[in-house]
Amino acid sequence: MAKQYDVLFRLLLLGDSGVGKTCMLRRFTEGEFDPSHISTIGVDFKMKTIEIGGLKVRIQIWDTAGQERYQTITKQYYRRAQGIIFVYDITNLPSFQHIAKWASDVDEFAPDDVQTILVGNKADEEFGRQVTKDQGKKLAETYGMEFFETSASTSSNISESFIRMTELVLQAQMRDVDDLLGSLDNYLDRAALQEEKGSQDNDAQRTCAC
Amino acid sequence: MFVFFTRRGRWVRSDGQLDGDWETKRKRKIADITQALSVDPVDVATLRRMAISEGGLLTDEIRCQVWPWLLNIPPHLLDQEPGTDYNQVLLDVQRSLRRFPPGMPDEQREGLQEELIDIILRVLQRNPQLHYYQGYHDIVVTFLLVVGERLATVLVEKLSTHHLRDFMDPTMDNTKHILNYLMPIIERVNPEVQDFMQQAEVGTVFALSWLITWFGHVLSDFRHVVRLYDFFLACHPLMPIYFAAVIVLHREGEVLDCECDMAMVHHLLSQIPQDLPYETLISRAGDLFVQFPPSELAREAAAHESMATSTFKDFELASTQQRPDTVLRRRRRQKQGSPESSTANPVMTVAQPSTARRFVRLAVMGLTVALGAAALAVVNTALEWAPKLDLFP
Numbered sequence A: 001m002a003k004q005y006d007v008l009f010r011l012l013l014l015g016d017s018g019v020g021k022t023c024m025l026r027r028f029t030e031g032e033f034d035p036s037h038i039s040t041i042g043v044d045f046k047m048k049t050i051e052i053g054g055l056k057v058r059i060q061i062w063d064t065a066g067q068e069r070y071q072t073i074t075k076q077y078y079r080r081a082q083g084i085i086f087v088y089d090i091t092n093l094p095s096f097q098h099i100a101k102w103a104s105d106v107d108e109f110a111p112d113d114v115q116t117i118l119v120g121n122k123a124d125e126e127f128g129r130q131v132t133k134d135q136g137k138k139l140a141e142t143y144g145m146e147f148f149e150t151s152a153s154t155s156s157n158i159s160e161s162f163i164r165m166t167e168l169v170l171q172a173q174m175r176d177v178d179d180l181l182g183s184l185d186n187y188l189d190r191a192a193l194q195e196e197k198g199s200q201d202n203d204a205q206r207t208c209a210c
Numbered sequence B: 001m002f003v004f005f006t007r008r009g010r011w012v013r014s015d016g017q018l019d020g021d022w023e024t025k026r027k028r029k030i031a032d033i034t035q036a037l038s039v040d041p042v043d044v045a046t047l048r049r050m051a052i053s054e055g056g057l058l059t060d061e062i063r064c065q066v067w068p069w070l071l072n073i074p075p076h077l078l079d080q081e082p083g084t085d086y087n088q089v090l091l092d093v094q095r096s097l098r099r100f101p102p103g104m105p106d107e108q109r110e111g112l113q114e115e116l117i118d119i120i121l122r123v124l125q126r127n128p129q130l131h132y133y134q135g136y137h138d139i140v141v142t143f144l145l146v147v148g149e150r151l152a153t154v155l156v157e158k159l160s161t162h163h164l165r166d167f168m169d170p171t172m173d174n175t176k177h178i179l180n181y182l183m184p185i186i187e188r189v190n191p192e193v194q195d196f197m198q199q200a201e202v203g204t205v206f207a208l209s210w211l212i213t214w215f216g217h218v219l220s221d222f223r224h225v226v227r228l229y230d231f232f233l234a235c236h237p238l239m240p241i242y243f244a245a246v247i248v249l250h251r252e253g254e255v256l257d258c259e260c261d262m263a264m265v266h267h268l269l270s271q272i273p274q275d276l277p278y279e280t281l282i283s284r285a286g287d288l289f290v291q292f293p294p295s296e297l298a299r300e301a302a303a304h305e306s307m308a309t310s311t312f313k314d315f316e317l318a319s320t321q322q323r324p325d326t327v328l329r330r331r332r333r334q335k336q337g338s339p340e341s342s343t344a345n346p347v348m349t350v351a352q353p354s355t356a357r358r359f360v361r362l363a364v365m366g367l368t369v370a371l372g373a374a375a376l377a378v379v380n381t382a383l384e385w386a387p388k389l390d391l392f393p
Helices: A022-028 A068-078 A091-098 A099-109 A132-143 A158-210 B020-037 B046-054 B060-070 B082-093 B106-126 B136-161 B171-178 B182-189 B191-198 B203-211 B224-232 B239-250 B252-257 B262-270 B278-291 B292-305 B305-321 B322-336 B346-351 B353-370 B374-387
Strands: A007-014 A043-052 A055-064 A083-089 A115-121 A146-149 B003-005 B012-014
Touching: A007 A022, A007 A068, A007 A158, A022 A043, A022 A055, A022 A115, A022 A158, A043 A068, A043 A158, A043 B262, A055 A068, A055 A158, A068 A099, A068 B171, A068 B203, A083 A091, A083 A099, A083 A158, A091 A099, A091 A132, A091 B262, A099 A115, A115 A132, A115 A158, A115 B182, A132 A146, A146 A158, B003 B136, B020 B046, B020 B060, B020 B106, B082 B136, B136 B203, B136 B224, B171 B203, B171 B292, B182 B191, B182 B239, B182 B278, B182 B292, B191 B239, B191 B252, B191 B262, B203 B239, B203 B262, B224 B239, B224 B278, B239 B252, B252 B262
Parallel strands: A007 A055, A007 A083, A083 A115, A115 A146
Antiparallel strands: A043 A055, B003 B012
């Protein structure tokens, strides 16, 4: 079966219950928005294939239950993620304050080279805003993340943030492959030298034995 | 002097100047309150005096701690963090529209949603040992729609302290433990399916929402939901896990045809078909329960490692087998088997470093492509063992 894509990346959405993780995901993958959509129990994912620099990238985006007690189950999936999108709700200050907790869990359970971005969702609900854009930006800076304010309702910045996340993962993977090939070259040079030396020794021994 | 208290917790005089005297008094008062709270039993008389005396209880953080004592609320009622649960209940009930009959007038539905919140909170308040979980509302709404608010409250309370008790612990450890019964049941009936699922490392999380909502969360036809509730109410609390196993076994063909990949199998299984032959599956689940009772599976379920541990081991094993040196050694062995093997002359290999290099590079590239560039973890391990690479023996 021919693959419909060149690479596959696994992304993960994390954040408090009700910040709009599932809504963002449905907006991005299906173009739909329904705020009364059911709560996520456990984990599930949706897929989408996008093109970045001529490369067909399939992204598998895992959606998680936000209630804290589910973390013991969702943590098992951190390890598989290459990119993590932290989501808070700009109209819900505690969801913003909890980002620190989510980030420290990711530190503990996700791979070291995992790429992360911070997203403040529900940006269309300006009247209920409890977290300023500046606060979001500052927090993102502290963690060295890129920052987006999105709205699954109006679709603002939704694909931008998912695509940017994917680009970051792609760049990180490219860097790793380059590093690997570089060190392989070094290694092979060294190995070839040693081998040359070794075979000379062998020749010397053979001469003695005769 | 008129003194008031700002939200930041600083005493200020009406003229905006900080009063040094007040700062000292305030610190002293905080120390007194902390002391009164820390003794056992809590010194409620002192707390009362502090609340009455000038400035009252100073900050909202202190009020959170002291007010319950002034109202004589026993501490164990405070441990349940009613605030957290309340918000979560609200969030989930607001998102439960799909659980109400289509075509129900909004007003009627909203009334039922209010009742739903009331029932849940009532049960939680009366049983502080119970903890709300997302999905509990899916169970309660089923009872509400069938028997109405009054009876639903009684039934749900009983159910919560019995059948659902394990799901309502402070943590999900017991829920995970019950999920561990799933694979042993599948294994008894169809080892091939069990083996396939094990290889795919799919785990059992796909069945989590089935178990803790008694399928209320995943079945769209309400008649099917209540049919299952009939069954589960009449049976052992572990019956839902037998039913989950029966669904997987019913779909064995689809499962075995699926790509042996964690995500793919998880996805396939979590999308429950809506046209299941419920009566057949119910009687099959009953049969399996008699054939392989929980007592027989208990040891296996307990021994079942958490997914995190077992998949991590599998993953490590997979990366060992896929390490380029293993691949290269295998190829070299094949090569040695042929009579015109170039390894007969060790100088040959050195004479062709560029060939060897291309070979290794290809092997590594091949790996990243085969496993998807995603499997960079493997490649990273490759970096660690690279110095030990034994290419030219």
